[in-house]
Amino acid sequence: MQTLETQAHQQDHQIVEKSYTIKDWQGGYESLPEEYDYWIDDIEGEIPPELAGTLFRNGAGLLDINGERLHHPFDGDGMISRITFINGRAHFRNRFVQTAGYLAEQKAKKILYRGVFGTQKPGGWLANIFDFKLKNIANTNVIYWGKKLLALWEAAEPYLLNPHTLETLENEYFNGVLSKGEAFSAHPRIDPRGILVNFAIKPGLLTTITIFELNTKGEITSKKNHKVPGFCFIHDFVITENYCIFFQNPVKFNPIPFALGICGAAECIKVQKNQPTKIIIIPRTTNTPIEKVKILETKAGFIFHHVNAFELENEIIVDSICYESLMEVEPNSDYRKTDFDKNSPPQIWRFHLNLLENQVQNQLIDTRTTEFPTIHPCHVGKPYRYLYSAAAHQSTFNAPLQAIFKVDLESGTKQLWSTAPRGFVGEPIFVPRVNSQQEDDGWIIVVVYNAENHRSEIVILDAQNLAKGRIAKLGLKHHIPYGLHGSFTPEIFI
């Protein structure tokens, strides 16, 4: 383990050796076809007895179908991992989401569907031409809301799972408010007032952004459509008390190669580096300082994920992870051979949206490669002080995510806990201590892939003091392929 200080010291002395090897990093992209169910007995340190609840995680469990490699991990079938904490113990279970596509391909033992990120059916372009069928892979996020456990994928309806068994039950349509095949994004935001806010994108020359609000019973109480000009590729959004905010990435979409069976839909998206990002501000109610949709412009590169947003007098502050350009997927490339040095690092930026002057000011918060930001759940849409993210070991180069990074946005101080050289981290989740008074009083829970033994570990850190190192390391009997998103609920499911 290294702290920020020791790492900075190394850079002073210009030690530029890589903190990882590509071979180690590639190990986290092997399929895990097995499903497990066991109490974790390989524990170093101590699980805090007051840490009680269930962590759900989602991500591609399969990177191949019967040995036939997928073109991109985002095309992989969703697999839910569940870690339950109770009385200082932890239980693990994983299950594949039994989507229609997963069941069909497992039965056929071959790829039957094209993936959005470039996976093609065998047989070249002739086998793929004019095939626009989507496979809902339910692999991006998993949330427990209104007594429903939902596996989410941004281009289609959720899958409903049994939280006790992880058994797949059916598609969720929220009493018919959602129609068959209708999108429901994988990036809901939970307004601490007890409202889950989510969106859907229907791209076109005019894009429709649908905003959903759900009550604590898991019912959709509001569904509103908004038309905005131009093609939108939007993965995430942020909320404040009064607004939903979307960053419309500057991209161009040419669907012809996709239609002709030459490549996946996402491979037809090209970032327009010199074009501005449009910031779409949509009022959540009619009782807001601005009543109509407002669009501002700025230079922001490409954004997958935002950290948070809040209102401050005449401004909305938005914190986001910005890429100078999108790491483009090419039809004949191999994602496992990514050259990190050739890409610019995703970095934390703060945007000040001035609603009176219609101006945007941008401020770089930190140069470090960082992704998968998270915050205290009670501060979503509100002023906040601490953000946590997965980050690179080095502070300036683009590199795999090997560390957990904490930024104090008030004082500017930063902390780093690194798993380099052989560890690789996923999305951290902040779990507040029950009845905590301070914003950072709680734990960071993260899945770490350890290339040394090709297994994954669940690591618990003290969010107030990352430099203290691991409070507990829970060794799994296997690895978990690199995942995407997840969530924590204080409810116990075993």
Ligand SMILES: [Fe+2]
């Ligand atoms: Fe995401």
